[in-house]
Amino acid sequence: MDTGTPAAADTAKQPRTERGRRTLRKLLDAAAVEFGERGFHEASISGITARAGTALGSFYTYFESKEAIFQALVRDMSEAVKVAAREALAEPAPALERERAALTAFLRFAAEHKEVYRIIDEAEFVDPESYRQHYETTGARILDRLREGARKGELRADLEEAHAWAIMGMNVFLGLRYAVWGEGDLPAEHVAAIAGDLLAKGIAADR
Amino acid sequence: MDTGTPAAADTAKQPRTERGRRTLRKLLDAAAVEFGERGFHEASISGITARAGTALGSFYTYFESKEAIFQALVRDMSEAVKVAAREALAEPAPALERERAALTAFLRFAAEHKEVYRIIDEAEFVDPESYRQHYETTGARILDRLREGARKGELRADLEEAHAWAIMGMNVFLGLRYAVWGEGDLPAEHVAAIAGDLLAKGIAADR
Amino acid sequence: MDTGTPAAADTAKQPRTERGRRTLRKLLDAAAVEFGERGFHEASISGITARAGTALGSFYTYFESKEAIFQALVRDMSEAVKVAAREALAEPAPALERERAALTAFLRFAAEHKEVYRIIDEAEFVDPESYRQHYETTGARILDRLREGARKGELRADLEEAHAWAIMGMNVFLGLRYAVWGEGDLPAEHVAAIAGDLLAKGIAADR
Amino acid sequence: MDTGTPAAADTAKQPRTERGRRTLRKLLDAAAVEFGERGFHEASISGITARAGTALGSFYTYFESKEAIFQALVRDMSEAVKVAAREALAEPAPALERERAALTAFLRFAAEHKEVYRIIDEAEFVDPESYRQHYETTGARILDRLREGARKGELRADLEEAHAWAIMGMNVFLGLRYAVWGEGDLPAEHVAAIAGDLLAKGIAADR
DNA sequence: AATGAATGAGTTTTCATTCAT
DNA sequence: GATGAATGAAAACTCATTCAT
Incomplete structure (x- = not known):
C-alpha cells in the first residue's frame, strides 16, 4: 500500500x-x-x-x-483503489469491455490487499464520512463511464446513478465472495466475465 | 423488529x-x-x-x-429480512418479476428498519460467522430462485452462484444508497424497476 | 473530618x-x-x-x-469549618468577645486539620467556584455578626462588607502563620487576644 | 510586568x-x-x-x-509588588497614613495585574519556599513600619509580628475581594479608607 | 543558540463481568 | 430472578524532558 x-x-x-x-x-x-x-x-x-x-x-x-490515523488510512486506500482501477482503464476500449477490465483489476487488487477491504468496510462504523465519500466517488466514476459509453452509442441512453450503484454493489459483493473469502476457487477473469455478460445481456432467457 | x-x-x-x-x-x-x-x-x-x-x-x-446478545440480534434480523422477502414472494409470478418484488420489499424494509442495516453490517467485524451465514443464506436463496426461473425457461440456463451474488450486491448497495442514505429521493419502485430492467436486458444499447 | x-x-x-x-x-x-x-x-x-x-x-x-471528589471534599470541609465556628459561638457573649472566640476556635481547628487549609486553598485553582463560595459565605457570616453587634450598640454602626473581609483576611493569615506554619510558638489564645485587641481599639497610640 | x-x-x-x-x-x-x-x-x-x-x-x-521558570516568575512578581509599595511610600507621612497608602497602592497594582495574584497564590502549591518567603518578607516589612511608627509615638508600643500578619491578611483579602474579583464596585481609596479607619480606632462603638 | 522530533513514564477513565444480598 | 455494587484489566493520551541536527 x-x-x-x-x-x-x-x-x-x-x-x-x-x-x-x-x-x-x-x-x-x-x-x-x-x-x-x-x-x-x-x-x-x-x-x-x-x-x-x-x-x-x-x-x-x-x-x-x-x-x-484510521481516517488517513481510509483515504489513502480509497485513493489506492482508484489508482488501481485507473491503471486498468488506461487503454481505450469498448464500454462493456472497460467495465469488465475494471472489475478484473478490482478483484485482483482486493485479493492481494484483503486488509484494504476490511479497513474500508470498517470505516462505515468508525469514520462514516470517509466511507460515504469513498463510495460516492466510486459511484460517480462509474456513472461517468456509463455516460461516456452512452454518448458513444455503446450503452443505453437512459442510464442513471442507480445503474452505477447497482454495478458497484455487484462488484463489491463479487469481490467479497471471490477475492476476499474465496480461496481462488473462481479466477478473477471468470467472475468478471460473468458480471460482464450480465451487464451485456441481462439474465433473461434468449427469446 | x-x-x-x-x-x-x-x-x-x-x-x-x-x-x-x-x-x-x-x-x-x-x-x-x-x-x-x-x-x-x-x-x-x-x-x-x-x-x-x-x-x-x-x-x-x-x-x-x-x-x-449481538449475535442473537443479528440472527433475529437476518431472519426478519428473510421473512419480509418471503412475504413479498408469496404470490407466484414470473422470475424477473419476483426479483423485482423481492428488491422492492427489501428496500421498503431497509427504509423502515435502518438499524437493521447497521447491525447486520457491523456483524462483519463483531461476529463474522453470522455475517457470512447471513449473506451465504441469502445468496443461496437467490440462486434457488434463479434456478427455478431457468427450469421454467424464463431465465438463462447457465446462471450460477456468481450471478446470485451479483444480484445480491446490487440489491444491498441500492438499499444503502436509496433506502438508508436516501431521503426518499427515489421511491423503492423506481429503483427496483431500474434494477429489474438491468437484469432483464443488461445495459448495452439495443442492437 | x-x-x-x-x-x-x-x-x-x-x-x-x-x-x-x-x-x-x-x-x-x-x-x-x-x-x-x-x-x-x-x-x-x-x-x-x-x-x-x-x-x-x-x-x-x-x-x-x-x-x-475534590469538590465534594471542599464543600465538606467548608461546612466543617463553619460547624466548628458555630459551636464556639453557641454561648451568647459580647460581640468582640464572640469574634475572639471564633478566631480561637478557627486557629485550633486549623492546627488540628492542617490538610483542610491546604485543600480549601488549593480550591482556588482546582475549583474556583467552591473557593469563592466558601469565602463569600464565611464573609457574610462575619458581617451578620458585626451587624448584630452594631444593633446591640456594642459595635460601630457603619460596619460594612469590607470590614468583614478585613477580619476574615486577618483570621486566615493568622491561621496560616501560627496554626499551620507555626509549631505552637504562639498559642491560639494569645494570637486571638492580639487580634481581638486590634479590633477593639485599633493600633494607634492612646491619646 | x-x-x-x-x-x-x-x-x-x-x-x-x-x-x-x-x-x-x-x-x-x-x-x-x-x-x-x-x-x-x-x-x-x-x-x-x-x-x-x-x-x-x-x-x-x-x-x-x-x-x-515558575519560581523565577514568582520572585520577579514578589519583587514587583514590593517595588509598587515602596514607590507609594516614598513620601514621609504619619504611620497610619502610610499603611493606608500602601494598601491603596497594593489594591491598584492587584487590579492591574490580576495574574500576579494568581501566580503568587499558586506558589503555595508549586513552590512553597518562594511563597513563604514572599509573605515572610512582606510581613517583616510591615512590622518594620509598625515599629517605626511606635518609635515615633504614633502607634502603640506593644505591636508585634502577629499585628503585621493581621494587617497583611486584611490587605490580601481586601485585594482578593475588591481588586481581583470586584468589578470596581468599591474604589481602592474607599476600601483603603475603611481598613485605615479600622486600624486607627478598631470597630468598637465609641464610648 | 536554535530547532523540532523522539521518548516513555504515568494517569485517568471505561465498562464488561462477577458477586453478595 | 432481580438488584446494584465491586472489580480490575486494558488503553488512550499528555507532556516534560532529552537529543540529534
Whole structure:
C-alpha cells in the first residue's frame, strides 16, 4: 500500500524534516497492518508503534487520535483503489469491455490487499464520512463511464446513478465472495466475465 | 423488529417464567435500539439495561456476554429480512418479476428498519460467522430462485452462484444508497424497476 | 473530618445500600488524606482507592472524576469549618468577645486539620467556584455578626462588607502563620487576644 | 510586568549574547501570560514557547524545568509588588497614613495585574519556599513600619509580628475581594479608607 | 543558540463481568 | 430472578524532558 501520500497528508501533521517524514510513513504502514489484522477496536496505538519501531509518544507527534490515523488510512486506500482501477482503464476500449477490465483489476487488487477491504468496510462504523465519500466517488466514476459509453452509442441512453450503484454493489459483493473469502476457487477473469455478460445481456432467457 | 423469536432463542438462556420471558424480550428490544443508535462498541450493557428498565446484573441472567446478545440480534434480523422477502414472494409470478418484488420489499424494509442495516453490517467485524451465514443464506436463496426461473425457461440456463451474488450486491448497495442514505429521493419502485430492467436486458444499447 | 455529610451528597452519586454508603465514606476519608498530603495534582485516584482499600474502579461508582471528589471534599470541609465556628459561638457573649472566640476556635481547628487549609486553598485553582463560595459565605457570616453587634450598640454602626473581609483576611493569615506554619510558638489564645485587641481599639497610640 | 530582572536572573541560565537576552525575556513574558491564564498545571512549556515565538527546545537553554521558570516568575512578581509599595511610600507621612497608602497602592497594582495574584497564590502549591518567603518578607516589612511608627509615638508600643500578619491578611483579602474579583464596585481609596479607619480606632462603638 | 522530533513514564477513565444480598 | 455494587484489566493520551541536527 502506498502510504504517506497526499491523501494522508490532509489529516496528519506535516513533518518538517526528512526524519519526520520517515517516521510518519512507518506509522502509516504499521497502522495498515495493525488495523487490517485486528480491526479498529482491537488495534492499539501501542501495537502500531511497536510495529513501526517508534516510541508510543511519537504517534501523537503525527496523529491526534486513533481515529485520525484510521481516517488517513481510509483515504489513502480509497485513493489506492482508484489508482488501481485507473491503471486498468488506461487503454481505450469498448464500454462493456472497460467495465469488465475494471472489475478484473478490482478483484485482483482486493485479493492481494484483503486488509484494504476490511479497513474500508470498517470505516462505515468508525469514520462514516470517509466511507460515504469513498463510495460516492466510486459511484460517480462509474456513472461517468456509463455516460461516456452512452454518448458513444455503446450503452443505453437512459442510464442513471442507480445503474452505477447497482454495478458497484455487484462488484463489491463479487469481490467479497471471490477475492476476499474465496480461496481462488473462481479466477478473477471468470467472475468478471460473468458480471460482464450480465451487464451485456441481462439474465433473461434468449427469446 | 420482532425479537424474542426462535432465532434469538438459540443464543439466549431460556427463561422459565412468564416474567423472565418479558425481561428477555425487553432486553432484546433495548439492545436493537442501543446497537442501532450507537454501534456495537459504543453501545454498553448498562445502556441496554437502562433502556430495558432492568438492573444491570439481570442482563447476565439471559446473555453470556455482549457478543452473545449481538449475535442473537443479528440472527433475529437476518431472519426478519428473510421473512419480509418471503412475504413479498408469496404470490407466484414470473422470475424477473419476483426479483423485482423481492428488491422492492427489501428496500421498503431497509427504509423502515435502518438499524437493521447497521447491525447486520457491523456483524462483519463483531461476529463474522453470522455475517457470512447471513449473506451465504441469502445468496443461496437467490440462486434457488434463479434456478427455478431457468427450469421454467424464463431465465438463462447457465446462471450460477456468481450471478446470485451479483444480484445480491446490487440489491444491498441500492438499499444503502436509496433506502438508508436516501431521503426518499427515489421511491423503492423506481429503483427496483431500474434494477429489474438491468437484469432483464443488461445495459448495452439495443442492437 | 466528618465526610459523607449532606454537603458531599450533592456532588457524589448516592449509594442505595448500606454497603455503598460505607464505600463512599471510605473514599472521602481517603481522599482527604491523599489530597492533604500530596496536593491535588500529585494525588492520584489509585492513591485514594489504595488508602480506601477499594478497587480502582469503585471510585467511579461514586465520582465522575478527580475534580468531582475534590469538590465534594471542599464543600465538606467548608461546612466543617463553619460547624466548628458555630459551636464556639453557641454561648451568647459580647460581640468582640464572640469574634475572639471564633478566631480561637478557627486557629485550633486549623492546627488540628492542617490538610483542610491546604485543600480549601488549593480550591482556588482546582475549583474556583467552591473557593469563592466558601469565602463569600464565611464573609457574610462575619458581617451578620458585626451587624448584630452594631444593633446591640456594642459595635460601630457603619460596619460594612469590607470590614468583614478585613477580619476574615486577618483570621486566615493568622491561621496560616501560627496554626499551620507555626509549631505552637504562639498559642491560639494569645494570637486571638492580639487580634481581638486590634479590633477593639485599633493600633494607634492612646491619646 | 517587568521580567528579565535581577530576581529572575537567579534561577535562569545567563545568556551571553544580546540575542539570548531577548529570548530569555520573551520566555518570561510569555510564561507570565501562560501561567496567569491557565495556572501552573494547565500551562505547558509548548504553550509558553508558542507565545514566545521560539522553538520548544529553546526553553531548556534558559530554564532547567517548568518549576524553575515558575519560581523565577514568582520572585520577579514578589519583587514587583514590593517595588509598587515602596514607590507609594516614598513620601514621609504619619504611620497610619502610610499603611493606608500602601494598601491603596497594593489594591491598584492587584487590579492591574490580576495574574500576579494568581501566580503568587499558586506558589503555595508549586513552590512553597518562594511563597513563604514572599509573605515572610512582606510581613517583616510591615512590622518594620509598625515599629517605626511606635518609635515615633504614633502607634502603640506593644505591636508585634502577629499585628503585621493581621494587617497583611486584611490587605490580601481586601485585594482578593475588591481588586481581583470586584468589578470596581468599591474604589481602592474607599476600601483603603475603611481598613485605615479600622486600624486607627478598631470597630468598637465609641464610648 | 536554535530547532523540532523522539521518548516513555504515568494517569485517568471505561465498562464488561462477577458477586453478595 | 432481580438488584446494584465491586472489580480490575486494558488503553488512550499528555507532556516534560532529552537529543540529534
